[in-house]
Amino acid sequence: NVVRPAVVSIQAEEQAKRPQARRLPPGAPPGMEDFFRQFQMPDNTPRESSGSGFIVSKDGYILTNNHVVAGADRLMVTLLDRRVFPARVVGRDSTTDVAVIKIDANDLPTVQLGEDTTAHIGTWVLAIGNPLGLNFTVTAGIVSAKGRQLQGLLNPNGQNPYAIMDYIQTDAAINPGNSGGPLVNLKGQVVGINSAIASGTGYYAGYGFAIPITLARRVMEDLIQYGQVRRAVLGVSIGDVDASQAKIAGLKDIHGAVVQGFSDEDTSPAKRAGVELGDVIVAVDGHDVENVAGLQRMIRDYKPGQTVSIDVMRYGQKKTLQVKLGEPPNASQVASASNDDGSSDAATAGKASTRLGIDVAPLGSAVRDASNVPAEWRRGLLVTSVDPSGPARVDPSQPNSTGLAPNDDIIVREQYPKRADIRSTADLDAAVAGVKKGDVLQLLVYNMRAQNTRLVNIQVR
Numbered sequence: 001n002v003v004r005p006a007v008v009s010i011q012a013e014e015q016a017k018r019p020q021a022r023r024l025p026p027g028a029p030p031g032m033e034d035f036f037r038q039f040q041m042p043d044n045t046p047r048e049s050s051g052s053g054f055i056v057s058k059d060g061y062i063l064t065n066n067h068v069v070a071g072a073d074r075l076m077v078t079l080l081d082r083r084v085f086p087a088r089v090v091g092r093d094s095t096t097d098v099a100v101i102k103i104d105a106n107d108l109p110t111v112q113l114g115e116d117t118t119a120h121i122g123t124w125v126l127a128i129g130n131p132l133g134l135n136f137t138v139t140a141g142i143v144s145a146k147g148r149q150l151q152g153l154l155n156p157n158g159q160n161p162y163a164i165m166d167y168i169q170t171d172a173a174i175n176p177g178n179s180g181g182p183l184v185n186l187k188g189q190v191v192g193i194n195s196a197i198a199s200g201t202g203y204y205a206g207y208g209f210a211i212p213i214t215l216a217r218r219v220m221e222d223l224i225q226y227g228q229v230r231r232a233v234l235g236v237s238i239g240d241v242d243a244s245q246a247k248i249a250g251l252k253d254i255h256g257a258v259v260q261g262f263s264d265e266d267t268s269p270a271k272r273a274g275v276e277l278g279d280v281i282v283a284v285d286g287h288d289v290e291n292v293a294g295l296q297r298m299i300r301d302y303k304p305g306q307t308v309s310i311d312v313m314r315y316g317q318k319k320t321l322q323v324k325l326g327e328p329p330n331a332s333q334v335a336s337a338s339n340d341d342g343s344s345d346a347a348t349a350g351k352a353s354t355r356l357g358i359d360v361a362p363l364g365s366a367v368r369d370a371s372n373v374p375a376e377w378r379r380g381l382l383v384t385s386v387d388p389s390g391p392a393r394v395d396p397s398q399p400n401s402t403g404l405a406p407n408d409d410i411i412v413r414e415q416y417p418k419r420a421d422i423r424s425t426a427d428l429d430a431a432v433a434g435v436k437k438g439d440v441l442q443l444l445v446y447n448m449r450a451q452n453t454r455l456v457n458i459q460v461r
Helices: 033-037 213-226 243-249 269-273 292-300 350-356 365-371 425-433
Strands: 007-015 046-055 061-065 074-078 084-093 098-102 124-129 137-148 167-170 182-185 189-197 208-212 236-240 257-262 280-284 307-314 317-324 358-362 381-386 409-416 440-447 452-459
Touching (some): 046 124, 084 213, 098 213, 124 189, 189 213, 213 292, 236 292, 243 280, 257 292, 269 317, 280 292, 358 425, 409 425, 409 452, 425 440
Antiparallel strands (some): 007 046, 007 074, 084 098, 124 182, 137 167, 167 208, 236 257, 381 409, 409 440, 440 452
């Protein structure tokens, strides 16, 4: 009863934008596909999904899963007292599956965030959420394991190399709809965010997984303060150590994380510091590294630019190296206040994305060639999505409203308050940084569909 009032049900709606497939009429001659394609109608049937979340501040900040809100054009939040509020995405991070959304309300009930380090194997926990349409359900179980890694969930086929996988495993019943809800200890403190299940059917089969709250809290704080996650990286790809690797490295027992590759041969902080392929990282600043998840969590406690002492075992020899931590490439640093399908997040413009309510990405060569974009506009930023409640949307209630069109508009220049080309996310960040909240930023935009330019005025939030 202490926690349930702060748990919410989240309804996500995605407006499908794919054209309906039409078959050729019977007897139609071959080669007429293009003729009939012009009569295709867009499929505007909305797709709905549901999840859970929990309120962390009295003014309406809510923690949930990235996969609950990714791709949504509209979010509605229902409280235990049956009040319903529209919500906007403050920020989300595909590398941890954490998202923060916001509703406009005051004096809301909140949860107490605990410490997952106190949730030991065998500790009793409760999962609260909205499984299978059964809102505000509570199930009980124990912590079955900690530090679980689910490669297929956040890093399928290596597409998300900076994913942090360090799950709490529980046998408390978790089903579709529980995602984003709290995992709570018997003191009523949140120790995790329910995120996934291990099942061949898609329904509860005895095991569920939750994101540790200490990790989620740090991501949340970055999303609220910066609009993106400020993540430090070693610039390596790593794997857990097995018996053979431990023997080769000269370890007495099996622990650590083996370096399997570098994010970039020229810019990897670890490589620059002297780390080599096959090294087993066994300690960071004097703290032992048990496995990959442990190393990820240690590095997550630092900020880019800080220097850490790394102990490695290299074929029987122990070496200590000083590594100045870097940042992941923009393409992997996704924590924007916008919505897309979450499958291959593109580079976003940090605070600019948050304040404009858009996602942007560099204009790829395939898009440039297919759309015949004039050369002078090919170095701009493609708008990949627009927050339906953000300042860059088209307001249907205003006849002369101008906004940005996702996947059609290319931002090419800041026209006001100063004139400067927009050729990178950094350029857009700089443009927005020069505008006070409530003031207008004027952008020159090229539309690929209409093949023309126009000025768009956005009141920066």
